[in-house]
Amino acid sequence: MIPGVGNLFTRLLISYCGSAKAAFTTPAGRLLKIPGIGQNFVQSFSTHQTTALRQAETTLQLAEQQQVQLLFYTHPNYPTRLKQIADAPCLLYYKGTADLNHQKMIGIVGTRQATEYGKRITEKIVADLKKHNPVIVSGLAYGIDIFAHRAAVAAGLPTIGVMASGPDIIYPAVHRKTVEKMLENGGILTENTFGTKPDAPRFPARNRIIAGLGDCTIIVEAALKGGALITADIAHSYHKDVMAVPGNIDASVSEGCNFLIKTNKAAIYTGYQDLEELLNWDNALAAPAVKPSKSLLYHPEEFEPEEWQIIQLLLTTKEELMDNISWKVQIPVSRLASVLLGLEFKGVVKSLPGKKFALV
Known part of the structure; x- marks a missing residue:
């Protein structure tokens, strides 16, 4: 909540100071010795501390009232998958019951202008994966995203909606009833504080969380430009597995998926066996046990x-x-x-x- 202190500087300060509390009590002279920290930063950090701490206190109260967990990146429940990526948010607002460190997590995203084919395939993907009991992650948007969440709810699978708004603002509002069902066996997750509106720049930022959480991101339908392809590109940059469902070459909502397959940025998804093979999920439907010997x-x-x-x-x-x-x-x-x-x-x-x- 201090201007100029983003995810990078937060990690930097805590890495050198030892804790968030220590960062506030470290003398300016010592802060200036941290690589990347300059005089302007130290001055801003000092000037805005009191206001920021008051805001933080208000946020803590709201979180308690609304049963929202605040997961700092040092918290044991913070997703370990996100810890592996450099631009992961330092603080997450989470409401729900699903395990953010579940053994298997799959992202499913796609166009808002989904066709009946897209809806049917999304529902089939989720139904086929039920035996693996994965957490289904998506963005709560119109189209493929909400179909994925609803299919997961119907299948009894935990599903997490990653939002571009604050934890108290469900967007689109018409999906509130679905969210209520998701909270019983899933949850909603965001890096944005209470009262944050879903402004356009926040959606690409939201997509990186979806890409980071999933062991694999499946693109069901997507145009050549749009959030689904952004999510695929981000997942690819994180060295995460990406799969795309091939579509009609005449359909604009299939252009993105076909492009990803053609350019080898995504493996082709023609059935759940493709995913099992890609992720080495064995036929016993259990992840390989960690060898205890070491x-x-x-x-x-x-x-x-x-x-x-x-x-x-x-x-x-x-x-x-x-x-x-x-x-x-x-x-x-x-x-x-x-x-x-x-x-x-x-x-x-x-x-x-x-x-x-x-x-x-």
Whole structure:
């Protein structure tokens, strides 16, 4: 809520200061030593602190009243899939019951001008995926998006609507009844604070959350220009899997999907088997179990709390950049170097090229 402090600077401040609270109490001289922080930034940060903290207090009260969870990126319920992307929001407003770290999550998006073919295929995709019990993620918009949400509700699958507005503004308003059903076994998610209207620039920003949450994003129908193709491009840039449903070559709402397939930006979707093969979902309908052998080599009582946090992180992610380790386990970079060095001496962690670290 402080002007000039976006997602990047928030992570930067917390990485170097250690916590949000510490960022507010760090002297200006020390803030200026942080790479990328200049005098104008420090002045703005100091000037607007009091107002921002009052606004934050109001937001906390609204969240409590409206049963909205505030998920900062250090919160254990923050989606781990989003932590892997550089431009992920630092704070999410979430209302619902679905697990944002569910084992399987699929994004389904498409044009607002959906045809009967698009609606039928969307419903079939969701029905076919029911045996995998994924969370269906979409954007709550007219057309393919709302068909995906309704199909998930009908199938008893959890579904999350990612919004371009605040958590208290359902847009389009006509989808409110669907949202009420979604909240029973799903939820709504946004990076925008209470009272935020769904202005046009917020929709592409919303799309990156959909792209980041899904293990795969399926484009059902899309024109050559529009939000669905933006979502596909973003997912592709995140090195996420993208699939597209082929359509009639004469139909404008199929041009986008056919283009994605033709340019190899999306795998073709002709049935659920294509998705299972792409994502390595086996016929037993369960994700491969994590082999416990490596984790059994380490015992928490043998390490300091900070060391154990790093070990747990690397057991999950296999390898991490030093900066990512810093903000994920909340250890300032200045201290993290010595903790990692200690783990290297113990023969637990090894340094990799590019400031990356992994377990031995």
